[in-house]
Amino acid sequence: MNTKFNLENLIRANVKTLSPYSSARDEFSGTSSVFLDANENPFNNRINRYPDPQQWDLKKRLSEIKGLSKANLILGNGSDEIIDMVLRAFCEPSKDKVIICNPTYGMYQVAAQINDLKICDLKLDANFQPDVKAILENNDAKLLFLCSPNNPTGNLIDREIIEELLSSFKGLIILDEAYIDFAADASLVKELDQYPNLIILQTLSKAWGMAGIRLGIGMASCEIIEVLNKIKPPYNINTLSQEKALERLSDEKKSQTEIRLLIEERDGMIKELRRFSFVENVFPSQANFILIRVVDANKLYNLLIDMGIVVRNRSSISQLENCLRISIGTAAENQSLFKALKEFEKTFTTQTQ
Numbered sequence: 066m067n068t069k070f071n072l073e074n075l076i077r078a079n080v081k082t083l084s085p086y087s088s089a090r091d092e093f094s095g096t097s098s099v100f101l102d103a104n105e106n107p108f109n110n111r112i113n114r115y116p117d118p119q120q121w122d123l124k125k126r127l128s129e130i131k132g133l134s135k136a137n138l139i140l141g142n143g144s145d146e147i148i149d150m151v152l153r154a155f156c157e158p159s160k161d162k163v164i165i166c167n168p169t170y171g172m173y174q175v176a177a178q179i180n181d182l183k184i185c186d187l188k189l190d191a192n193f194q195p196d197v198k199a200i201l202e203n204n205d206a207k208l209l210f211l212c213s214p215n216n217p218t219g220n221l222i223d224r225e226i227i228e229e230l231l232s233s234f235k236g237l238i239i240l241d242e243a244y245i246d247f248a249a250d251a252s253l254v255k256e257l258d259q260y261p262n263l264i265i266l267q268t269l270s271k272a273w274g275m276a277g278i279r280l281g282i283g284m285a286s287c288e289i290i291e292v293l294n295k296i297k298p299p300y301n302i303n304t305l306s307q308e309k310a311l312e313r314l315s316d317e318k319k320s321q322t323e324i325r326l327l328i329e330e331r332d333g334m335i336k337e338l339r340r341f342s343f344v345e346n347v348f349p350s351q352a353n354f355i356l357i358r359v360v361d362a363n364k365l366y367n368l369l370i371d372m373g374i375v376v377r378n379r380s381s382i383s384q385l386e387n388c389l390r391i392s393i394g395t396a397a398e399n400q401s402l403f404k405a406l407k408e409f410e411k412t413f414t415t416q417t418q
């Protein structure tokens with residue numbers, strides 16, 4: 066039980082007193098066939114009406130999949146929008162502080178900077194785990210970002226560390242589980258009701274294969290969701306995205322098969338990558354990407370570009386010197402990568418002999 070956490074103390078004063086925009090469709094409930102309330106074009110073309118502002122059909126399906134109530138869900142135009150909403154609801158610009166444990170997903174810092182927040186930039190340790198002591202020394206921060214599995218390092222954060230922080234950090238904790246479907250550990254969604262300070266983020270962009278529709282899922286106590294709903298843009302999820310998401314979510318088996326294939330590919334690739342002499346480290350991965358440390362990351366990156374293969378060069382980031390992040394592709398794409406790596410191995414071995 067976290068005795069230090071008090072949601073009311075964290076909400077921004079202007080958000081507390083805000084009367085949210087009420088859309089035509091918010092005010093109406095029930096069934097009707099004549100809609101003369103929103104100045105839409107009445108001629109039916111499937112998208113002439115505004116979308117459902119609360120995305121109830123989609124939330125119903127997601128609540129079944131996640132085992133939560135619809136009141137515990139908020140959807141965003143990508144999880145990136147939910148990150149921004151949380152910052153705007155709880156953090157006072159030029160005054161409040163958020164904690165980011167680097168190296169991690171770059172959007173946390175950008176979103177915090179856009180909102181003019183103070184950033185407490187802490188380092189992950191040698192195993193890419195957060196420094197609990199340093200975090201609790203900054204217990205005046207409004208918000209802590211944790212990413213598990215972490216991007217770009219690929220590791221899970223130890224469950225005991227997450228639990229310790231959830232029970233002793235004074236502010237809100239955003240736990241970003243964008244890659245949890247590829248991981249051995251279970252999501253913390255099942256324990257959400259034990260943690261009033263927890264906001265879990267998931268996304269349809271990775272395991273569910275729908276990066277193009279931009280759909281992020283925020284899960285938290287209904288009190289937190291209520292605050293976020295106050296500041297949510299009324300029609301933030303468009304009709305086409307809601308329909309596509311429902312369609313794909315109706316076939317859980319398809320995604321599960323793809324996830325299994327990607328995990329198999331990943332584990333095979335980790336073994337293969339370790340054989341190259343220019344690869345100094347293949348970091349363990351619980352995600353759909355692999356972080357490797359090589360002898361000359363920029364050189365390898367450029368060679369791959371010349372061969373038409375793009376990976377993510379992370380070598381300019383502190384603690385990630387000479388590191389590249391490689392997404393798991395199809396078996397054929399991964400074979401192309403290995404062909405290119407064999408070419409690189411040749412130039413590399415001739416030079417060092």
Ligand SMILES: *Cc1c(COP(=O)(O)O)cnc(C)c1O
Pocket residue numbers: 142143144145146170212216241243267268269270271276279280281
């Ligand atoms: C890819 C990714 C996301 C997904 O963001 P969307 O806006 O939902 O596409 C979120 N968090 C992390 C850590 C990611 O790597």
